[in-house]
Amino acid sequence: MSTTTSLRVPDAPPVLRRGKRRRSRRGALTGYLFLVPLLFGLAVFRFYGFGYNVWLSFTKAGAFGPARFIGLDNYVALISDSQLGVALVNTFRFVVVAVPAVVIVSLLCATLMQHRFRGESVFRAILFLPAVCLPTAIIFVFGWLFQTQYGLVNATIRSIGASPVSWLGSTTGVTVVVTLIVLYLSFSVPTIILYAGMQDIPTEFYEAATLDGAGPVRRFFKITLPLLGPSLFFVVLTTTISVLKLFDVVYLLLPPEQSTSVNFGMTVLYYYYQLAFVGIGQRGYAAAVSLVLFVLILVVSLVFFRLQRRFVHYGEDG
Template sequence: MNQVGRKNPAGVLTGVRRVFARRTLAQREAIAGYLLLLPFLGGLAVFRFYGFFYNVWLSFMDAGAFGAPKFTGLDNYRKLISDSQVWLSLGNTLKFAAIAVPGVVVVSLLLAVLMQYRFRGESVFRAIVFLPAVCLPTALILVFAWMFQTQYGVVNAAIQAIGGDPVSWLGSSAGVTTVVSLLVIYLSFSVPTIILYAGMQDISPDLYEAATLDGAGPINRFFTITLPLLSPSLFFVIITTAIGTLKLFDVVYVLVPPIDQSVSLNYAFTLVYYYFYVGFVTIGGRGYAAAISLFLLLIIMVVSGILLRMQRRLVHYGEDG
Protein backbone atom coordinates (compact mmCIF):
# COMPACT_ATOMS: atom_id res chain seq x y z
CA MET A 1 0.00 0.00 0.00
CA ASN A 2 2.85 2.39 0.80
CA GLN A 3 4.52 1.72 -2.57
CA VAL A 4 1.26 2.33 -4.43
CA GLY A 5 0.72 5.53 -2.43
CA ARG A 6 4.20 6.71 -3.45
CA LYS A 7 3.66 5.95 -7.16
CA ASN A 8 0.24 7.61 -7.55
CA PRO A 9 1.42 11.25 -7.25
CA ALA A 10 4.16 10.62 -9.80
CA GLY A 11 1.63 9.06 -12.17
CA VAL A 12 -0.71 12.00 -11.82
CA LEU A 13 2.10 14.47 -12.50
CA THR A 14 3.17 12.46 -15.55
CA GLY A 15 -0.38 12.56 -16.90
CA VAL A 16 -0.59 16.33 -16.36
CA ARG A 17 2.72 16.81 -18.17
CA ARG A 18 1.48 14.75 -21.13
CA VAL A 19 -1.69 16.80 -21.36
CA PHE A 20 0.28 20.05 -21.32
CA ALA A 21 2.79 18.68 -23.85
CA ARG A 22 0.02 18.13 -26.41
CA ARG A 23 -1.16 21.74 -26.16
CA THR A 24 0.15 24.80 -27.89
CA LEU A 25 1.86 27.52 -25.88
CA ALA A 26 -1.29 29.71 -25.89
CA GLN A 27 -3.45 26.80 -24.72
CA ARG A 28 -0.99 25.93 -21.93
CA GLU A 29 -0.97 29.54 -20.76
CA ALA A 30 -4.78 29.65 -20.82
CA ILE A 31 -5.04 26.43 -18.78
CA ALA A 32 -2.49 27.69 -16.27
CA GLY A 33 -4.40 30.97 -15.98
CA TYR A 34 -7.69 29.19 -15.31
CA LEU A 35 -6.02 26.98 -12.71
CA LEU A 36 -4.66 30.05 -10.92
CA LEU A 37 -8.14 31.62 -11.01
CA LEU A 38 -9.83 28.58 -9.50
CA PRO A 39 -9.31 29.58 -5.83
CA PHE A 40 -10.71 33.05 -6.52
CA LEU A 41 -13.66 31.71 -8.52
CA GLY A 42 -14.35 29.13 -5.80
CA GLY A 43 -14.44 31.84 -3.14
CA LEU A 44 -16.62 34.02 -5.37
CA ALA A 45 -19.07 31.18 -5.92
CA VAL A 46 -19.29 30.24 -2.24
CA PHE A 47 -19.22 33.60 -0.52
CA ARG A 48 -20.94 35.75 -3.18
CA PHE A 49 -23.26 33.81 -5.45
CA TYR A 50 -24.30 31.16 -2.95
CA GLY A 51 -24.64 33.79 -0.22
CA PHE A 52 -26.83 35.99 -2.41
CA PHE A 53 -29.21 33.24 -3.51
CA TYR A 54 -29.35 31.85 0.03
CA ASN A 55 -30.28 35.33 1.22
CA VAL A 56 -33.07 35.51 -1.37
CA TRP A 57 -34.36 32.10 -0.25
CA LEU A 58 -34.11 33.14 3.41
CA SER A 59 -36.23 36.25 2.80
CA PHE A 60 -39.26 34.00 2.21
CA MET A 61 -38.69 32.13 5.48
CA ASP A 62 -39.38 32.55 9.16
CA ALA A 63 -35.87 31.77 10.39
CA GLY A 64 -35.01 31.94 14.06
CA ALA A 65 -31.82 31.33 15.96
CA PHE A 66 -32.76 27.66 16.43
CA GLY A 67 -34.71 25.16 14.39
CA ALA A 68 -35.33 24.82 10.67
CA PRO A 69 -36.65 27.84 8.72
CA LYS A 70 -40.36 27.77 7.84
CA PHE A 71 -41.70 29.03 4.53
CA THR A 72 -43.95 32.07 4.99
CA GLY A 73 -44.20 33.40 1.44
CA LEU A 74 -44.33 37.19 1.20
CA ASP A 75 -44.98 37.78 4.90
CA ASN A 76 -41.56 39.33 5.49
CA TYR A 77 -42.12 41.78 2.64
CA ARG A 78 -45.59 42.68 3.90
CA LYS A 79 -44.10 43.31 7.33
CA LEU A 80 -41.38 45.44 5.75
CA ILE A 81 -43.89 47.73 4.02
CA SER A 82 -45.76 48.38 7.28
CA ASP A 83 -42.66 48.67 9.50
CA SER A 84 -42.19 52.31 10.50
CA GLN A 85 -38.59 51.62 11.57
CA VAL A 86 -37.71 50.61 8.00
CA TRP A 87 -38.95 53.92 6.61
CA LEU A 88 -37.23 55.83 9.41
CA SER A 89 -33.99 54.04 8.56
CA LEU A 90 -34.47 54.68 4.85
CA GLY A 91 -35.10 58.38 5.51
CA ASN A 92 -31.93 58.63 7.62
CA THR A 93 -29.91 56.78 4.98
CA LEU A 94 -31.09 59.02 2.13
CA LYS A 95 -30.54 62.11 4.29
CA PHE A 96 -26.94 61.16 5.03
CA ALA A 97 -26.35 60.37 1.35
CA ALA A 98 -27.90 63.67 0.20
CA ILE A 99 -25.48 65.59 2.44
CA ALA A 100 -22.35 63.42 2.31
CA VAL A 101 -22.16 62.74 -1.44
CA PRO A 102 -22.11 66.43 -2.52
CA GLY A 103 -19.81 67.15 0.42
CA VAL A 104 -17.30 64.50 -0.68
CA VAL A 105 -17.41 65.74 -4.28
CA VAL A 106 -16.87 69.40 -3.34
CA VAL A 107 -14.11 68.70 -0.80
CA SER A 108 -12.24 66.23 -3.01
CA LEU A 109 -12.53 68.52 -6.05
CA LEU A 110 -11.20 71.50 -4.08
CA LEU A 111 -8.30 69.49 -2.68
CA ALA A 112 -7.49 68.04 -6.12
CA VAL A 113 -7.28 71.59 -7.53
CA LEU A 114 -4.99 72.66 -4.68
CA MET A 115 -2.74 69.66 -5.34
CA GLN A 116 -2.14 71.04 -8.85
CA TYR A 117 -0.08 73.91 -7.40
CA ARG A 118 3.48 73.79 -6.12
CA PHE A 119 4.13 75.38 -2.72
CA ARG A 120 6.21 74.92 0.41
CA GLY A 121 4.92 72.03 2.50
CA GLU A 122 3.30 70.37 -0.53
CA SER A 123 4.35 66.86 0.53
CA VAL A 124 2.94 67.39 4.05
CA PHE A 125 -0.32 68.66 2.57
CA ARG A 126 -0.63 65.58 0.35
CA ALA A 127 0.10 63.29 3.31
CA ILE A 128 -2.65 65.00 5.32
CA VAL A 129 -5.08 64.62 2.42
CA PHE A 130 -4.43 60.89 2.20
CA LEU A 131 -4.33 60.35 5.97
CA PRO A 132 -8.01 59.24 6.38
CA ALA A 133 -7.47 56.48 3.82
CA VAL A 134 -4.67 54.82 5.82
CA CYS A 135 -5.96 55.37 9.36
CA LEU A 136 -8.26 52.91 11.09
CA PRO A 137 -11.86 54.10 10.58
CA THR A 138 -12.83 53.01 14.09
CA ALA A 139 -10.09 55.17 15.62
CA LEU A 140 -11.20 58.21 13.61
CA ILE A 141 -14.84 57.64 14.58
CA LEU A 142 -13.88 57.48 18.26
CA VAL A 143 -11.91 60.72 17.88
CA PHE A 144 -14.97 62.42 16.38
CA ALA A 145 -17.15 61.02 19.17
CA TRP A 146 -14.77 62.57 21.72
CA MET A 147 -14.64 65.90 19.86
CA PHE A 148 -18.43 66.23 19.75
CA GLN A 149 -19.09 64.91 23.26
CA THR A 150 -21.57 67.16 25.08
CA GLN A 151 -19.78 67.63 28.42
CA TYR A 152 -16.04 67.60 27.65
CA GLY A 153 -15.80 67.66 23.84
CA VAL A 154 -13.47 70.20 22.25
CA VAL A 155 -16.19 71.47 19.90
CA ASN A 156 -18.49 72.44 22.75
CA ALA A 157 -15.50 73.86 24.64
CA ALA A 158 -14.80 76.14 21.68
CA ILE A 159 -18.46 77.15 21.50
CA GLN A 160 -18.51 78.00 25.21
CA ALA A 161 -15.25 79.92 24.86
CA ILE A 162 -16.96 82.39 22.52
CA GLY A 163 -20.00 82.70 24.77
CA GLY A 164 -22.32 80.05 23.27
CA ASP A 165 -24.22 77.24 24.94
CA PRO A 166 -23.07 73.61 24.64
CA VAL A 167 -24.84 71.60 21.97
CA SER A 168 -26.13 68.05 22.44
CA TRP A 169 -24.56 66.81 19.22
CA LEU A 170 -25.53 63.16 19.69
CA GLY A 171 -28.86 63.90 21.35
CA SER A 172 -30.76 65.69 18.58
CA SER A 173 -31.67 64.98 14.98
CA ALA A 174 -29.75 67.97 13.63
CA GLY A 175 -26.72 67.17 15.79
CA VAL A 176 -26.53 63.51 14.80
CA THR A 177 -27.03 64.41 11.12
CA THR A 178 -24.23 66.98 11.30
CA VAL A 179 -21.73 64.71 13.05
CA VAL A 180 -22.46 61.63 10.91
CA SER A 181 -22.31 63.62 7.66
CA LEU A 182 -19.04 65.34 8.60
CA LEU A 183 -17.56 62.01 9.63
CA VAL A 184 -18.59 60.29 6.40
CA ILE A 185 -17.12 63.16 4.36
CA TYR A 186 -13.85 63.03 6.29
CA LEU A 187 -13.55 59.25 5.95
CA SER A 188 -14.40 59.29 2.24
CA PHE A 189 -12.65 62.21 0.53
CA SER A 190 -9.06 60.87 0.26
CA VAL A 191 -9.43 58.35 -2.56
CA PRO A 192 -11.81 60.56 -4.63
CA THR A 193 -9.24 63.37 -4.32
CA ILE A 194 -6.54 61.13 -5.83
CA ILE A 195 -8.92 60.01 -8.61
CA LEU A 196 -9.84 63.59 -9.52
CA TYR A 197 -6.20 64.71 -9.31
CA ALA A 198 -5.22 61.91 -11.70
CA GLY A 199 -8.04 62.93 -14.04
CA MET A 200 -6.76 66.50 -14.09
CA GLN A 201 -3.32 65.27 -15.17
CA ASP A 202 -4.88 63.86 -18.37
CA ILE A 203 -6.19 67.27 -19.47
CA SER A 204 -3.89 68.76 -22.08
CA PRO A 205 -2.11 71.98 -20.99
CA ASP A 206 -2.59 73.27 -24.54
CA LEU A 207 -6.29 73.74 -23.82
CA TYR A 208 -5.53 76.00 -20.84
CA GLU A 209 -2.95 77.96 -22.85
CA ALA A 210 -5.42 78.52 -25.69
CA ALA A 211 -8.13 79.63 -23.26
CA THR A 212 -5.69 81.99 -21.54
CA LEU A 213 -4.76 83.57 -24.88
CA ASP A 214 -8.48 84.09 -25.52
CA GLY A 215 -8.72 86.02 -22.26
CA ALA A 216 -10.30 83.33 -20.03
CA GLY A 217 -9.54 83.71 -16.32
CA PRO A 218 -8.89 80.88 -13.80
CA ILE A 219 -12.56 80.51 -12.84
CA ASN A 220 -13.70 80.54 -16.47
CA ARG A 221 -11.07 77.93 -17.39
CA PHE A 222 -12.17 75.74 -14.49
CA PHE A 223 -15.84 75.70 -15.49
CA THR A 224 -15.32 75.53 -19.27
CA ILE A 225 -12.35 73.13 -19.47
CA THR A 226 -11.62 71.35 -16.21
CA LEU A 227 -15.13 70.38 -15.15
CA PRO A 228 -16.36 69.11 -18.56
CA LEU A 229 -13.21 67.04 -19.18
CA LEU A 230 -13.18 65.81 -15.58
CA SER A 231 -16.83 64.71 -15.69
CA PRO A 232 -16.06 60.95 -16.22
CA SER A 233 -13.93 60.92 -13.05
CA LEU A 234 -16.53 63.00 -11.22
CA PHE A 235 -19.27 60.59 -12.21
CA PHE A 236 -17.23 57.63 -10.93
CA VAL A 237 -16.67 59.43 -7.62
CA ILE A 238 -20.37 60.30 -7.30
CA ILE A 239 -21.72 56.80 -7.99
CA THR A 240 -19.17 54.99 -5.78
CA THR A 241 -19.64 57.46 -2.92
CA ALA A 242 -23.42 57.21 -3.22
CA ILE A 243 -23.37 53.41 -3.06
CA GLY A 244 -20.94 53.47 -0.13
CA THR A 245 -23.08 55.95 1.81
CA LEU A 246 -26.25 53.93 1.22
CA LYS A 247 -24.44 51.00 2.88
CA LEU A 248 -23.41 53.11 5.88
CA PHE A 249 -23.01 51.05 9.05
CA ASP A 250 -19.69 51.35 10.89
CA VAL A 251 -19.98 55.08 11.59
CA VAL A 252 -23.38 54.68 13.26
CA TYR A 253 -22.42 51.48 15.09
CA VAL A 254 -19.34 53.03 16.73
CA LEU A 255 -20.56 56.62 17.10
CA VAL A 256 -23.97 55.93 18.67
CA PRO A 257 -23.93 52.83 20.92
CA PRO A 258 -27.24 50.92 21.06
CA ILE A 259 -28.02 51.66 24.71
CA ASP A 260 -31.67 50.93 25.47
CA GLN A 261 -32.72 51.94 21.96
CA SER A 262 -32.14 55.60 22.79
CA VAL A 263 -33.62 58.47 20.84
CA SER A 264 -30.15 59.25 19.46
CA LEU A 265 -30.01 55.83 17.84
CA ASN A 266 -33.29 56.51 16.02
CA TYR A 267 -31.75 59.67 14.58
CA ALA A 268 -28.79 57.64 13.28
CA PHE A 269 -30.50 54.39 12.27
CA THR A 270 -29.59 53.35 8.71
CA LEU A 271 -30.94 50.44 6.70
CA VAL A 272 -27.76 48.40 7.12
CA TYR A 273 -27.78 49.08 10.87
CA TYR A 274 -31.41 48.02 11.07
CA TYR A 275 -30.54 44.86 9.10
CA PHE A 276 -27.78 44.12 11.60
CA TYR A 277 -30.07 44.78 14.57
CA VAL A 278 -32.87 42.54 13.27
CA GLY A 279 -30.61 39.76 12.03
CA PHE A 280 -27.98 39.55 14.76
CA VAL A 281 -29.27 41.30 17.89
CA THR A 282 -32.87 40.15 18.06
CA ILE A 283 -33.87 36.47 18.09
CA GLY A 284 -35.79 35.03 15.17
CA GLY A 285 -35.25 37.81 12.66
CA ARG A 286 -32.95 36.28 10.06
CA GLY A 287 -35.65 35.95 7.43
CA TYR A 288 -36.91 39.48 7.96
CA ALA A 289 -33.34 40.80 7.94
CA ALA A 290 -32.80 39.13 4.56
CA ALA A 291 -35.86 40.94 3.21
CA ILE A 292 -34.46 44.26 4.51
CA SER A 293 -31.13 43.62 2.78
CA LEU A 294 -32.89 42.93 -0.54
CA PHE A 295 -34.91 46.12 -0.08
CA LEU A 296 -31.61 47.99 0.32
CA LEU A 297 -30.32 46.30 -2.84
CA LEU A 298 -33.39 47.60 -4.68
CA ILE A 299 -32.75 51.13 -3.38
CA ILE A 300 -29.11 50.98 -4.53
CA MET A 301 -30.16 49.73 -7.98
CA VAL A 302 -32.72 52.53 -8.32
CA VAL A 303 -30.22 55.22 -7.29
CA SER A 304 -27.56 53.74 -9.58
CA GLY A 305 -30.05 53.62 -12.46
CA ILE A 306 -30.95 57.29 -11.96
CA LEU A 307 -27.28 58.28 -11.91
CA LEU A 308 -26.55 56.22 -15.03
CA ARG A 309 -29.43 57.94 -16.83
CA MET A 310 -28.00 61.31 -15.83
CA GLN A 311 -24.59 60.22 -17.14
CA ARG A 312 -25.74 60.59 -20.75
CA ARG A 313 -26.41 64.30 -20.27
CA LEU A 314 -23.80 65.35 -17.75
CA VAL A 315 -20.73 63.26 -18.57
CA HIS A 316 -18.53 64.48 -21.42
CA TYR A 317 -16.05 62.16 -23.11
CA GLY A 318 -13.36 63.79 -25.19
CA GLU A 319 -13.69 61.34 -28.09
CA ASP A 320 -17.38 62.24 -28.49
CA GLY A 321 -16.45 65.72 -29.55
Protein backbone atom coordinates in the same frame (compact mmCIF):
# COMPACT_ATOMS: atom_id res chain seq x y z
CA MET B 1 15.68 40.59 -67.06
CA SER B 2 15.59 39.41 -63.48
CA THR B 3 13.42 36.62 -62.20
CA THR B 4 11.96 36.44 -58.70
CA THR B 5 11.81 33.10 -57.03
CA SER B 6 9.16 32.69 -54.28
CA LEU B 7 10.31 30.61 -51.36
CA ARG B 8 7.65 28.56 -49.60
CA VAL B 9 8.20 27.79 -45.95
CA PRO B 10 7.46 24.13 -45.38
CA ASP B 11 4.73 23.23 -42.92
CA ALA B 12 5.74 21.99 -39.51
CA PRO B 13 5.67 18.22 -39.14
CA PRO B 14 2.50 16.79 -37.58
CA VAL B 15 4.46 15.77 -34.48
CA LEU B 16 5.56 19.37 -33.85
CA ARG B 17 2.02 20.69 -34.41
CA ARG B 18 0.59 18.21 -31.93
CA GLY B 19 3.26 19.17 -29.41
CA LYS B 20 2.46 22.87 -29.82
CA ARG B 21 -1.27 22.24 -29.30
CA ARG B 22 -0.48 20.13 -26.24
CA ARG B 23 1.65 22.91 -24.71
CA SER B 24 -1.11 25.43 -25.46
CA ARG B 25 -3.73 23.28 -23.71
CA ARG B 26 -1.37 22.76 -20.78
CA GLY B 27 -0.84 26.52 -20.47
CA ALA B 28 -4.59 27.18 -20.60
CA LEU B 29 -5.19 24.49 -17.97
CA THR B 30 -2.57 26.06 -15.71
CA GLY B 31 -4.29 29.43 -16.03
CA TYR B 32 -7.68 27.92 -15.16
CA LEU B 33 -6.17 26.19 -12.12
CA PHE B 34 -4.94 29.56 -10.85
CA LEU B 35 -8.49 30.89 -11.25
CA VAL B 36 -10.08 28.05 -9.26
CA PRO B 37 -9.62 29.67 -5.79
CA LEU B 38 -11.11 32.94 -7.02
CA LEU B 39 -14.05 31.22 -8.74
CA PHE B 40 -14.63 29.06 -5.67
CA GLY B 41 -14.72 32.13 -3.45
CA LEU B 42 -17.13 33.89 -5.81
CA ALA B 43 -19.38 30.83 -5.98
CA VAL B 44 -19.53 30.30 -2.21
CA PHE B 45 -19.46 33.81 -0.78
CA ARG B 46 -21.18 35.73 -3.59
CA PHE B 47 -23.55 33.68 -5.72
CA TYR B 48 -24.55 31.08 -3.13
CA GLY B 49 -24.69 33.72 -0.38
CA PHE B 50 -26.90 36.01 -2.45
CA GLY B 51 -29.18 33.17 -3.53
CA TYR B 52 -29.51 31.91 0.04
CA ASN B 53 -30.33 35.42 1.23
CA VAL B 54 -33.07 35.73 -1.40
CA TRP B 55 -34.57 32.42 -0.29
CA LEU B 56 -34.26 33.42 3.37
CA SER B 57 -36.30 36.57 2.73
CA PHE B 58 -39.32 34.34 1.99
CA THR B 59 -39.02 32.49 5.29
CA LYS B 60 -39.49 33.02 9.01
CA ALA B 61 -36.12 32.24 10.55
CA GLY B 62 -35.00 32.98 14.09
CA ALA B 63 -31.60 32.77 15.68
CA PHE B 64 -31.93 28.99 16.02
CA GLY B 65 -33.87 26.26 14.29
CA PRO B 66 -34.83 25.69 10.66
CA ALA B 67 -36.39 28.36 8.48
CA ARG B 68 -40.09 28.10 7.64
CA PHE B 69 -41.37 29.27 4.25
CA ILE B 70 -43.99 32.03 4.57
CA GLY B 71 -44.12 33.47 1.04
CA LEU B 72 -44.38 37.24 0.68
CA ASP B 73 -45.30 37.94 4.32
CA ASN B 74 -41.94 39.61 5.06
CA TYR B 75 -42.29 41.97 2.11
CA VAL B 76 -45.89 42.80 3.08
CA ALA B 77 -44.68 43.63 6.59
CA LEU B 78 -42.06 45.98 5.16
CA ILE B 79 -44.78 48.29 3.83
CA SER B 80 -46.04 49.13 7.33
CA ASP B 81 -42.63 49.04 9.08
CA SER B 82 -42.17 52.54 10.53
CA GLN B 83 -38.65 51.74 11.71
CA LEU B 84 -37.62 50.91 8.13
CA GLY B 85 -39.10 54.25 7.09
CA VAL B 86 -36.92 56.01 9.66
CA ALA B 87 -33.86 54.15 8.41
CA LEU B 88 -34.63 55.03 4.78
CA VAL B 89 -35.14 58.73 5.60
CA ASN B 90 -31.88 58.85 7.58
CA THR B 91 -29.99 57.08 4.81
CA PHE B 92 -31.25 59.46 2.12
CA ARG B 93 -30.48 62.45 4.35
CA PHE B 94 -26.88 61.32 4.77
CA VAL B 95 -26.60 60.82 1.01
CA VAL B 96 -27.99 64.27 0.24
CA VAL B 97 -25.70 66.01 2.74
CA ALA B 98 -22.52 63.90 2.80
CA VAL B 99 -22.03 63.10 -0.89
CA PRO B 100 -21.97 66.74 -2.09
CA ALA B 101 -19.64 67.60 0.80
CA VAL B 102 -17.19 64.85 -0.17
CA VAL B 103 -17.28 65.80 -3.86
CA ILE B 104 -16.82 69.54 -3.24
CA VAL B 105 -13.95 69.09 -0.77
CA SER B 106 -12.28 66.55 -3.08
CA LEU B 107 -12.56 68.97 -5.99
CA LEU B 108 -11.04 71.82 -3.97
CA CYS B 109 -8.17 69.66 -2.73
CA ALA B 110 -7.48 68.26 -6.21
CA THR B 111 -7.45 71.82 -7.60
CA LEU B 112 -4.98 72.91 -4.92
CA MET B 113 -2.74 69.97 -5.79
CA GLN B 114 -2.53 71.34 -9.34
CA HIS B 115 -0.54 74.33 -8.07
CA ARG B 116 3.01 74.45 -6.78
CA PHE B 117 3.58 76.08 -3.39
CA ARG B 118 5.80 75.81 -0.36
CA GLY B 119 4.97 72.79 1.80
CA GLU B 120 3.27 71.01 -1.08
CA SER B 121 4.57 67.57 -0.08
CA VAL B 122 3.36 68.03 3.51
CA PHE B 123 -0.05 69.13 2.22
CA ARG B 124 -0.34 66.02 0.04
CA ALA B 125 0.68 63.77 2.94
CA ILE B 126 -1.98 65.33 5.18
CA LEU B 127 -4.60 64.87 2.45
CA PHE B 128 -3.88 61.16 2.15
CA LEU B 129 -3.57 60.57 5.91
CA PRO B 130 -7.25 59.56 6.46
CA ALA B 131 -6.90 56.80 3.86
CA VAL B 132 -4.20 55.03 5.90
CA CYS B 133 -5.71 55.59 9.37
CA LEU B 134 -8.00 53.12 11.11
CA PRO B 135 -11.62 54.21 10.56
CA THR B 136 -12.56 52.96 14.03
CA ALA B 137 -9.99 55.24 15.68
CA ILE B 138 -11.16 58.24 13.63
CA ILE B 139 -14.82 57.60 14.54
CA PHE B 140 -13.98 57.39 18.25
CA VAL B 141 -11.94 60.61 18.07
CA PHE B 142 -14.85 62.46 16.49
CA GLY B 143 -17.17 60.96 19.11
CA TRP B 144 -14.96 62.36 21.88
CA LEU B 145 -14.70 65.74 20.17
CA PHE B 146 -18.49 66.08 20.00
CA GLN B 147 -19.23 64.57 23.39
CA THR B 148 -21.86 66.69 25.17
CA GLN B 149 -20.22 67.23 28.58
CA TYR B 150 -16.48 66.87 28.04
CA GLY B 151 -16.04 67.24 24.29
CA LEU B 152 -13.60 69.77 22.89
CA VAL B 153 -16.23 71.27 20.58
CA ASN B 154 -18.63 72.04 23.44
CA ALA B 155 -15.73 73.28 25.57
CA THR B 156 -14.95 75.80 22.83
CA ILE B 157 -18.63 76.78 22.66
CA ARG B 158 -18.70 77.35 26.45
CA SER B 159 -15.55 79.48 26.25
CA ILE B 160 -17.36 82.02 24.09
CA GLY B 161 -20.34 82.14 26.46
CA ALA B 162 -22.75 79.98 24.47
CA SER B 163 -24.69 76.95 25.67
CA PRO B 164 -23.31 73.49 24.85
CA VAL B 165 -24.99 71.49 22.10
CA SER B 166 -26.24 67.93 22.43
CA TRP B 167 -24.67 66.82 19.17
CA LEU B 168 -25.77 63.20 19.44
CA GLY B 169 -29.19 64.03 20.85
CA SER B 170 -30.90 65.48 17.80
CA THR B 171 -31.38 64.73 14.14
CA THR B 172 -29.47 67.83 13.07
CA GLY B 173 -26.57 67.18 15.44
CA VAL B 174 -26.20 63.54 14.38
CA THR B 175 -26.37 64.55 10.72
CA VAL B 176 -23.58 67.11 11.22
CA VAL B 177 -21.31 64.71 13.10
CA VAL B 178 -21.90 61.78 10.74
CA THR B 179 -21.33 64.01 7.71
CA LEU B 180 -18.03 65.29 9.12
CA ILE B 181 -16.86 61.75 9.85
CA VAL B 182 -17.85 60.48 6.39
CA LEU B 183 -16.20 63.53 4.82
CA TYR B 184 -12.92 62.99 6.68
CA LEU B 185 -12.87 59.26 5.98
CA SER B 186 -13.86 59.51 2.32
CA PHE B 187 -12.28 62.53 0.64
CA SER B 188 -8.68 61.26 0.22
CA VAL B 189 -9.17 58.68 -2.54
CA PRO B 190 -11.63 60.83 -4.56
CA THR B 191 -9.09 63.66 -4.37
CA ILE B 192 -6.44 61.43 -5.95
CA ILE B 193 -8.88 60.26 -8.65
CA LEU B 194 -9.93 63.81 -9.54
CA TYR B 195 -6.34 65.01 -9.49
CA ALA B 196 -5.39 62.25 -11.93
CA GLY B 197 -8.30 63.27 -14.15
CA MET B 198 -7.13 66.89 -14.10
CA GLN B 199 -3.65 65.80 -15.13
CA ASP B 200 -5.11 64.26 -18.31
CA ILE B 201 -6.69 67.54 -19.47
CA PRO B 202 -4.50 69.04 -22.25
CA THR B 203 -2.82 72.29 -21.22
CA GLU B 204 -3.55 73.74 -24.67
CA PHE B 205 -7.18 74.26 -23.63
CA TYR B 206 -6.15 76.40 -20.67
CA GLU B 207 -3.63 78.35 -22.73
CA ALA B 208 -6.22 79.13 -25.42
CA ALA B 209 -8.78 80.16 -22.80
CA THR B 210 -6.22 82.42 -21.10
CA LEU B 211 -5.45 84.12 -24.38
CA ASP B 212 -9.18 84.72 -24.83
CA GLY B 213 -9.27 86.48 -21.46
CA ALA B 214 -10.88 83.72 -19.35
CA GLY B 215 -10.04 83.92 -15.65
CA PRO B 216 -9.34 81.01 -13.26
CA VAL B 217 -12.99 80.62 -12.22
CA ARG B 218 -14.26 80.63 -15.80
CA ARG B 219 -11.56 78.15 -16.87
CA PHE B 220 -12.55 75.86 -14.00
CA PHE B 221 -16.27 75.79 -14.86
CA LYS B 222 -15.90 75.84 -18.64
CA ILE B 223 -12.91 73.53 -19.10
CA THR B 224 -12.01 71.58 -15.97
CA LEU B 225 -15.48 70.44 -14.87
CA PRO B 226 -16.75 69.34 -18.32
CA LEU B 227 -13.55 67.43 -19.15
CA LEU B 228 -13.46 65.96 -15.65
CA GLY B 229 -16.87 64.36 -16.21
CA PRO B 230 -15.80 60.67 -16.26
CA SER B 231 -13.71 60.97 -13.08
CA LEU B 232 -16.39 63.05 -11.38
CA PHE B 233 -19.07 60.53 -12.34
CA PHE B 234 -17.03 57.68 -10.83
CA VAL B 235 -16.45 59.62 -7.60
CA VAL B 236 -20.11 60.60 -7.20
CA LEU B 237 -21.36 57.06 -7.91
CA THR B 238 -18.94 55.25 -5.60
CA THR B 239 -19.41 57.79 -2.80
CA THR B 240 -23.19 57.52 -3.08
CA ILE B 241 -23.08 53.72 -2.88
CA SER B 242 -20.69 53.92 0.07
CA VAL B 243 -23.01 56.25 2.01
CA LEU B 244 -26.04 54.10 1.17
CA LYS B 245 -24.19 51.21 2.85
CA LEU B 246 -23.20 53.30 5.88
CA PHE B 247 -22.93 51.18 9.01
CA ASP B 248 -19.69 51.46 11.00
CA VAL B 249 -20.03 55.19 11.74
CA VAL B 250 -23.51 54.78 13.24
CA TYR B 251 -22.61 51.55 15.03
CA LEU B 252 -19.57 53.02 16.79
CA LEU B 253 -20.86 56.56 17.29
CA LEU B 254 -24.33 55.81 18.67
CA PRO B 255 -24.44 53.12 21.39
CA PRO B 256 -27.38 50.68 21.11
CA GLU B 257 -28.46 51.32 24.71
CA GLN B 258 -29.39 54.89 23.74
CA SER B 259 -32.30 53.99 21.49
CA THR B 260 -33.29 57.62 20.84
CA SER B 261 -29.83 58.56 19.59
CA VAL B 262 -29.72 55.45 17.42
CA ASN B 263 -32.99 56.45 15.76
CA PHE B 264 -31.48 59.82 14.84
CA GLY B 265 -28.79 58.09 12.80
CA MET B 266 -30.14 54.64 12.00
CA THR B 267 -29.40 53.56 8.44
CA VAL B 268 -30.88 50.67 6.46
CA LEU B 269 -27.78 48.53 6.94
CA TYR B 270 -27.73 49.24 10.68
CA TYR B 271 -31.41 48.28 10.88
CA TYR B 272 -30.59 45.02 9.10
CA TYR B 273 -27.85 44.36 11.68
CA GLN B 274 -30.24 44.93 14.55
CA LEU B 275 -32.81 42.54 13.11
CA ALA B 276 -30.36 39.79 12.19
CA PHE B 277 -27.92 39.84 15.12
CA VAL B 278 -29.52 41.77 18.01
CA GLY B 279 -32.63 40.86 19.99
CA ILE B 280 -34.68 37.92 18.77
CA GLY B 281 -32.73 37.46 15.52
CA GLN B 282 -35.31 37.86 12.77
CA ARG B 283 -33.10 36.51 10.02
CA GLY B 284 -35.83 36.10 7.43
CA TYR B 285 -37.19 39.61 7.87
CA ALA B 286 -33.64 40.98 7.98
CA ALA B 287 -32.92 39.30 4.65
CA ALA B 288 -35.92 41.11 3.16
CA VAL B 289 -34.57 44.42 4.50
CA SER B 290 -31.16 43.70 2.96
CA LEU B 291 -32.81 43.09 -0.42
CA VAL B 292 -34.55 46.45 -0.11
CA LEU B 293 -31.10 48.01 0.23
CA PHE B 294 -29.86 45.96 -2.73
CA VAL B 295 -32.73 47.16 -4.93
CA LEU B 296 -32.18 50.73 -3.72
CA ILE B 297 -28.49 50.66 -4.68
CA LEU B 298 -29.34 49.00 -8.01
CA VAL B 299 -31.93 51.65 -8.87
CA VAL B 300 -29.61 54.51 -7.88
CA SER B 301 -26.81 53.01 -10.00
CA LEU B 302 -29.10 52.61 -13.03
CA VAL B 303 -30.27 56.22 -12.66
CA PHE B 304 -26.67 57.42 -12.51
CA PHE B 305 -25.70 55.45 -15.61
CA ARG B 306 -28.76 56.79 -17.38
CA LEU B 307 -27.78 60.35 -16.51
CA GLN B 308 -24.21 59.60 -17.54
CA ARG B 309 -25.21 59.38 -21.20
CA ARG B 310 -26.52 62.94 -21.07
CA PHE B 311 -24.10 64.78 -18.80
CA VAL B 312 -20.79 62.88 -19.00
CA HIS B 313 -18.73 63.28 -22.16
CA TYR B 314 -15.72 61.11 -22.97
CA GLY B 315 -12.86 61.91 -25.29
CA GLU B 316 -14.15 59.75 -28.11
CA ASP B 317 -17.49 61.58 -28.11
CA GLY B 318 -15.92 64.46 -30.00
